[in-house]
Amino acid sequence: MEQKNKTTGKVAGIIANLVIIEVDGPVAQNEICFIKHQETDLMAEVIKILGDSAYVQVFESTRGLKIGTEAHFEGHMLEVTLGPGILSRNYDGLQNNLDTMEGVFLKRGDYTDPLNRETLWDFKPLAKEGDTLIAGGWLGEVNENEMPHKIMVPFKFEGSYTLKSIVKEGQYKVDDQIAVLVDSKGNDVSVTMVQKWPVKMAVRAYAEKPRPFKPLETGVRVIDTLNPIAEGGTGFIPGPFGTGKTVLQHAISKQAEADIVVIAACGERANEVVEIFTEFPELDDPRTGRKLMERTTIIANTSNMPVAAREASVYTAMAIGEYYRAMGLRVLLMADSTSRWAQALREMSNRLEELPGQDAFPMDLSAIISNFYSRAGYVYLNNGETGSITFIGTVSPAGGNLKEPVTESTRKAARCFYGLSQARADSKRYPAIDSIDSYSKYLEYPEVQKYYSENVSDTWLEKVIIAKDILLRGKEAHEQINILGDDGVLISFHERFWNSELIDFVILQQDAFDSIDSSTSIERQEYMLAKVLDVTEKEFDFKHFEDVQTFFKNIINLFKQMNYSDFKSDKFKKYEVELEELYSKHLKN
Amino acid sequence: MEKQAFQKVYAKITNITKATVQLKAQGVGYDEIAMVHGRLGQVVKIIGENVTLQVFSGTEGIPTNAEVIFMGHPPRLKVSDQLAGRFFNAYGEPIDGGPEVEGEIRDIGSPSVNPVRRAQPSQLIATGIAGIDLNNSLVTGQKIPFFADPDQPYNQVMANVALRAEADKIILGGMGLSNDDYLFFKNVFDNAGALDRIISFVNTTENPPVERLLVPDMALTAAEYFAVDKNEKVLVLLTDMTLFADALSIVSNRMDQIPSKDSMPGSLYSDLARIYEKAVQFPSGGSITIIAVTTLSGGDITHAIPDNTGYITEGQLFLRRDTDIGKVIVDPFRSLSRLKQLVIGTQTRPDHPQVMNAAIRLYADAANAKTKMENGFDLTDYDERTMVFAKEYSDKLLAIDVNVDTEVMLDISWKLFQDNFTKAEVGIKQEFMDKHWKKE
Numbered sequence A: 001m002e003q004k005n006k007t008t009g010k011v012a013g014i015i016a017n018l019v020i021i022e023v024d025g026p027v028a029q030n031e032i033c034f035i036k037h038q039e040t041d042l043m044a045e046v047i048k049i050l051g052d053s054a055y056v057q058v059f060e061s062t063r064g065l066k067i068g069t070e071a072h073f074e075g076h077m078l079e080v081t082l083g084p085g086i087l088s089r090n091y092d093g094l095q096n097n098l099d100t101m102e103g104v105f106l107k108r109g110d111y112t113d114p115l116n117r118e119t120l121w122d123f124k125p126l127a128k129e130g131d132t133l134i135a136g137g138w139l140g141e142v143n144e145n146e147m148p149h150k151i152m153v154p155f156k157f158e159g160s161y162t163l164k165s166i167v168k169e170g171q172y173k174v175d176d177q178i179a180v181l182v183d184s185k186g187n188d189v190s191v192t193m194v195q196k197w198p199v200k201m202a203v204r205a206y207a208e209k210p211r212p213f214k215p216l217e218t219g220v221r222v223i224d225t226l227n228p229i230a231e232g233g234t235g236f237i238p239g240p241f242g243t244g245k246t247v248l249q250h251a252i253s254k255q256a257e258a259d260i261v262v263i264a265a266c267g268e269r270a271n272e273v274v275e276i277f278t279e280f281p282e283l284d285d286p287r288t289g290r291k292l293m294e295r296t297t298i299i300a301n302t303s304n305m306p307v308a309a310r311e312a313s314v315y316t317a318m319a320i321g322e323y324y325r326a327m328g329l330r331v332l333l334m335a336d337s338t339s340r341w342a343q344a345l346r347e348m349s350n351r352l353e354e355l356p357g358q359d360a361f362p363m364d365l366s367a368i369i370s371n372f373y374s375r376a377g378y379v380y381l382n383n384g385e386t387g388s389i390t391f392i393g394t395v396s397p398a399g400g401n402l403k404e405p406v407t408e409s410t411r412k413a414a415r416c417f418y419g420l421s422q423a424r425a426d427s428k429r430y431p432a433i434d435s436i437d438s439y440s441k442y443l444e445y446p447e448v449q450k451y452y453s454e455n456v457s458d459t460w461l462e463k464v465i466i467a468k469d470i471l472l473r474g475k476e477a478h479e480q481i482n483i484l485g486d487d488g489v490l491i492s493f494h495e496r497f498w499n500s501e502l503i504d505f506v507i508l509q510q511d512a513f514d515s516i517d518s519s520t521s522i523e524r525q526e527y528m529l530a531k532v533l534d535v536t537e538k539e540f541d542f543k544h545f546e547d548v549q550t551f552f553k554n555i556i557n558l559f560k561q562m563n564y565s566d567f568k569s570d571k572f573k574k575y576e577v578e579l580e581e582l583y584s585k586h587l588k589n
Numbered sequence B: 001m002e003k004q005a006f007q008k009v010y011a012k013i014t015n016i017t018k019a020t021v022q023l024k025a026q027g028v029g030y031d032e033i034a035m036v037h038g039r040l041g042q043v044v045k046i047i048g049e050n051v052t053l054q055v056f057s058g059t060e061g062i063p064t065n066a067e068v069i070f071m072g073h074p075p076r077l078k079v080s081d082q083l084a085g086r087f088f089n090a091y092g093e094p095i096d097g098g099p100e101v102e103g104e105i106r107d108i109g110s111p112s113v114n115p116v117r118r119a120q121p122s123q124l125i126a127t128g129i130a131g132i133d134l135n136n137s138l139v140t141g142q143k144i145p146f147f148a149d150p151d152q153p154y155n156q157v158m159a160n161v162a163l164r165a166e167a168d169k170i171i172l173g174g175m176g177l178s179n180d181d182y183l184f185f186k187n188v189f190d191n192a193g194a195l196d197r198i199i200s201f202v203n204t205t206e207n208p209p210v211e212r213l214l215v216p217d218m219a220l221t222a223a224e225y226f227a228v229d230k231n232e233k234v235l236v237l238l239t240d241m242t243l244f245a246d247a248l249s250i251v252s253n254r255m256d257q258i259p260s261k262d263s264m265p266g267s268l269y270s271d272l273a274r275i276y277e278k279a280v281q282f283p284s285g286g287s288i289t290i291i292a293v294t295t296l297s298g299g300d301i302t303h304a305i306p307d308n309t310g311y312i313t314e315g316q317l318f319l320r321r322d323t324d325i326g327k328v329i330v331d332p333f334r335s336l337s338r339l340k341q342l343v344i345g346t347q348t349r350p351d352h353p354q355v356m357n358a359a360i361r362l363y364a365d366a367a368n369a370k371t372k373m374e375n376g377f378d379l380t381d382y383d384e385r386t387m388v389f390a391k392e393y394s395d396k397l398l399a400i401d402v403n404v405d406t407e408v409m410l411d412i413s414w415k416l417f418q419d420n421f422t423k424a425e426v427g428i429k430q431e432f433m434d435k436h437w438k439k440e
């Protein structure tokens, strides 16, 4: 797409942030242009071309814009700038550094550099002269917040290259030349620590993408125990407003076993982003002991920021994720909420007067969503190392109706479904994941099953199935009790129901705001599940259904106290003893 | 608005719809305002020379040869301390007979605050209403609506909250307010001796509906002046946002846009978010808190207006009539304050979060017991006790006429727990039990 003479044009129509530009030369779909409005350049992206008219979506407000204003086309698509210094940054949807912008209010056309060009990085070469390398090949590494940040052959480079020279270990700025490569035609190409990549294209610098086979520990019991997500896997969290999507995503991003966390706050509340800004620099990464913010990058395009940049934000986040994955790191990518991205597509599609699909969403919504989810995954890099992007998106279904287009389309694309239930949220049973409707396709993968039997225990999956069965039978028993009355059913129905309540209260419910209960290691999950199932297997001597309730409430209370105590601490053990005393009294002999 | 010498006057309108006029004009900026036949209009579309203007008060009686004068700027408001104590219409013109406000001219609907320049909302707003302070504590910088059926006393509750909130300024944005309600607000604020802290932008039912679209931006431009320039704690009251959204749909339908759910424009979420997201806490201490009203029809919160609102705001306060006690309560199930965890247990007593959750859980058990009873089943002893608890809880805590301290609310809760339940049934962390459970 490189052009000698830049194409220019003049504004010929304005409908909110959709602008029509009459152009004097070639333009490409998705090409970036700048509209020169008074003193500021407004960035825009081509989304449709009709003859000499380029329809562009402007990433800013078009207030005051006039017909005849000049525009310049850049000859490339929307790109991210990749290099050391992305971690712990707060970007907007177009990767502008929010911290270096001036003033309290966002100013139109205030585009700031994603990287600090002055920072000196400790560079260590990894490749040596004469090595043959292809795109994504590791040239060297710098220390970015204690993370081995690989400097790679730019993803855009095609074919193979020979390393002609590389700088010695030392301190360099991102724009310094660190290597010279020779292409197949014998031309020298200079490489710095910075490269650019068009966000809407998937980075393919890897050898192979196997099916995910390793569970990713999130510390959230209802996920890890019942419906685990795999490293490199995909999942989505649909739920009506207020049911806990954001709290759940934040919990996962704090606790999950990841090297890098990229959070795309896409069209949601600014205060939720502020919460991350405030908390993450203070909180410790449970695995490394360093601050959470050091492994995190935030892409904040909140609901009051320009709509077109909202659409870009998820792609910006994904491209950054792909960059770190190519370094052999485990990336966790979160987008909250993907529905806002879909709505941004809808707003534009309506302005373009395209033929609308269901609920006025664009016809190709499903394809767009699938395409995005397919960029996640576990990969073997060309040098045999592995990296992954685990992606979890939230979905905000209109009216809480899961039959709407965004939920339906996402269901086709994501392998884990964590449906939040209004009824559970209303009764404050958090996290409100409906464990019966939710699923993880990964549990069906033989490679995942094998992983569990080799790494957790060979009875683990069996126990999980038993637990799920108890939940289901408990639900049925509850329905029967509701229809026939407490007295109208056998005591065993009450037992069945309360066994499921036991699992609900002890395993499923988890207080995201308690310092201990909020995150549970897989070891502890295994221990607690065994303990709970132990109770459900016992036979008790209940005379009356009310005995069942009283007994289980006491048991649950003690289990909850255990959940609030440090694992295997004295306090924990004390409740454990009390628990055993309590239920041994009621054992049938 | 005066005509200035260099302004070009157009007098040939080509198309007229109920809400818009179209004419040929040059050099017009997007979003700028114009006087059309003496009425305010705003540019919503420009294709070549064809400019489409939305006329806020409707196009009735506008002839094709009407005079159109472009003003060269978007809608504006003059801001200064003189705004305090004044009443304005949707255009920011005084309606209280007082003089014009002198001050700095600001465009309304200005850009958003850079998220990194915000502070985390952190200051508890006490209202005395337990349905709010105990279960759904409010924080400065928060945005939250009342969800209420049109016959509920939401404006009264909102006025109470406003007066007890200790705000430096209270800005009322009234949209489709009945004249009675307008006078009600004026009276309560006057009686409380608070008039000098109040600024009102009011569109009443007597004014054209589309004018309402300007009200939130006017109110929030004034709010930003006091919060940013003066570091004040500003409380903005927006009532009724459902009527605002209705006006949005009128405009979009008249402009032949493809409607999405419930005939609302596809951009409803962004349109509402632009307003609500003006709520902010600044590190300097200034803040904008937005309390709004979204009226429901028949309690339906899945309708596009409350649904989109709920996805934007930081919770909602759901008003409902409890027929058992004959009072309006803040429904603990459907209500939520998303920012409460920033303050409860830290700025309030440490047992607050657990007491709140336990009480709501027991109240939910009572609701189940009630269903059981209505279906003709026998109640257990526990069921009976939950129902006794629920009635007291509703009357002493959830009812909107409650006005006590949070400490008292917590003490009442503990008393109700001990009157009706065992420790295990309440299921609160041991350390709090040890401290507050007095019964043996």
Ligand SMILES: Nc1ncnc2c1ncn2[C@@H]1O[C@H](COP(=O)(O)OP(=O)(O)O)[C@@H](O)[C@H]1O
Binding pocket: A239, A240, A241, A242, A243, A244, A245, A246, A247, A248, A430, A431, A432, A510, A511, A512, A513, B336, B337, B338, B339, B341
């Ligand atoms: N795991 C949890 N533990 C305790 N409270 C929770 C939990 N999840 C959600 N909540 C409560 O629900 C509120 C809404 O959660 P949030 O994640 O913001 O909902 P959503 O993103 O689905 O709209 C939170 O502010 C909090 O009060």
Ligand SMILES: [Mg+2]
Binding pocket: A245, A246, A247, A268, A336
């Ligand atoms: Mg959310």
